[in-house]
């Protein structure tokens with residue numbers, strides 16, 4: 503079974519509209535016509551419209567960085583799937599460890615968010631991963647099992663592979679401390695097995711990204727791992743040339 507690799511750049515809270523447009527101008531000549539890798543950028547809300555407009559017709563897809571599970575309501579500061587859908591984004595990242603850690607996003611929230619995102623026809627990138635303390639205590643599998651099973655609980659078996667799961671060991675995010683290929687492969691294979699336990703075919707099809715200090719220098723080795731189907735890239739995705747080099751590393 504061949505899974506199309508998926509490289510997504512997560513800009514986090516970086517780039518004004520002008521800076522986002524400058525990124526797109528730099529990136530489109532490099533990746534705008536690549537069709538053997540799915541390519542996305544996860545953009546702060548204020549720049550989404552501009553980036554959707556400037557990437558229309560290209561291979562570069564636009565993702566949001568958060569969404570609420572409710573259709574609408576008194577949720578100050580939040581954004582609904584209908585609002586994202588109207589902007590013509592391809593999907594949205596949910597469960598990023600920074601949102602879990604700093605903004606209190608819980609497994610229970612994710613359980614509500616994932617079905618709502620799928621029902622709107624948007625693609626979720628669902629992040630999971632353990633802290634350094636949890637890894638050192640031998641709890642990596644317990645943590646991943648809980649996050650994956652809870653988050654995907656209300657996704658229909660037949661829809662599981664519509665979710666891209668990003669395995670991001672928290673200790674490797676923004677630290678320059680990349681997981682070893684063995685650690686990345688082992689965790690991604692474990693996540694795939696959890697999906698396969700629900701539905702064997704969906705387990706084969708689901709794409710699992712590795713995230714955490716992915717750079718042009720280490721991307722090829724990580725992306726060649728059998729259960730790693732792409733990358734969720736933070737710092738190295740802020741610059742078009744370095745982002746494009748990682749996309750190139752994902753090509754067969």
Ligand SMILES: O=C[C@H](O)COP(=O)(O)O
Nearest residue numbers: 512675676714715736737
């Ligand atoms: O969403 C991306 C990840 O948090 C990885 O960030 P990083 O590549 O800066 O370590």
